[in-house]
Amino acid sequence: MIFAPMFSIFILLASGYLAKKTKVLAQNQSIIFVDFVLCxxxxxxxxxxxxxxxxxINLINVILTGICSSLIAMGIAVGVGIxxxxxxxxxxSLALLSMFGNTxxxxxxxxxGFFGDEAINEVIFYDQLATGIPISMLGPLILSLAAPAKVSLVQNTIxxxxxxxxxxxxxxxxCRNFELPGIIFPPLKMFASSVVPVALFAVGIGLGFNSVKSAxxxxxxxxxxxxxxxxAIFIGIAFVFGVSLDDKWLIGLVECAMPPMVLASAMILKANLDTNLAISSVALxxxxxxxxxxxxxxxxN
Structure with a gap:
């Protein structure tokens, strides 16, 4: 039943895509759902x-391994592109998309779906340290290599x-250093429970495959x-250092194998670089x- 956890994801993505195709919602309306999730x-x-x-320290090692694996894969991808x-x-565009995943x-x-609700803790930490913060800082710098607009490190830091x-x-x-009253967490959990369905529905609305043929x-x-x-590089690094792939390392492996990041695609579109590649790589x-x-x-297994 290893494919069972993917079924719910498929239904949510397909629902968003169907809503766009049947014109219940327009593709640009996905930003409303995305803003709700992000804010x-x-x-x-x-x-x-x-x-x-x-x-x-084990979690930090997993994150560092994921970052190194993505950097090496990105370097190889750029080499093939050359x-x-x-x-x-x-x-x-290829460099940005092959480095940052939709973690x-x-x-x-x-x-x-595969590891249970408690595994989300590791996902969030991995996403922020290996994807969220790095792309916010490095993304504009990478894009500046081909974009005419200048990059402001101060503005991006802000x-x-x-x-x-x-x-x-x-x-x-x-706040980990303080004992917070338990009453504040139930409403937070109610908001948190909407992240997965709303985010996947929004991604489904934004899916497009018209650019695949040209890129x-x-x-x-x-x-x-x-x-x-x-x-594969992630597994190789773990093997070299004699790491046993327990659940925490498997979660890092799955995060490392995520498809190209939607935000990376949006940054490429805004910089007016290879827009066909940006759209088709996220969709496929x-x-x-x-x-x-x-x-x-x-x-x-």
Missing amino acids: FALPAMIFDRIYHVEID LLKFKKPTLV LFVGIPVVQ KVLKFPPFVALILGLI WKSTSVVLVAKMVLAP GIVATFITIPSILLIL
Whole structure:
């Protein structure tokens, strides 16, 4: 029954996609659902989980392994892109998409389905340290290699500090030192319970496959690097250091194998780089998740 956890994810994504296709909702209306998740539901979940999560050196090692694996996979992907003579906008877009995965919107429901509700703690910590903060700082710098607009490190730092999920992370870490009244957590849990369905529904509304035909070669490079090569490197690093792949390491592996990040795609679209690659890699990546993640876990089991 290893494919069973993916069924609910498929239904939620398909519902959003169907809502767009039947014109119940327009594609640009997905931003309303995304804003709700980013500004209300997700900060509530992050604060609650970070306040209660057990932070140990093993979790930090998992996150560092995931970051190293993604960096190496990204370097290989760019090397392949150079050999295939991709243009600079495509190379830069490829780098961003193959480095950062959808560790939150897709990562939470996938990990929750396979490992249970308690595993969300590790997902949130992994997402913030390995994806959320790095892309906020490095994303604009990477895009500046091909975009004409200048990048302001100060402005990007301010954006990170004001980003609601990051604020919730910091508050959660600070409040761990105090005993908070239990009455504040039930409403937070109610908000948190909406993260997965609303986020997946929003992603479903935003799915589009019209750009696949014109960017199939670069999309293939991105997906192989992000969803096959990166987790393979993760396993290789764990093997070299004699790590036993317990649940915490398996969660890190699944997070490392997530499809390209929606935010990375949005940043590429805003910078007007390879927009076809940005759209097709996210859309096909989410579809590929239904094959790659169960396959990885099935092989390891």
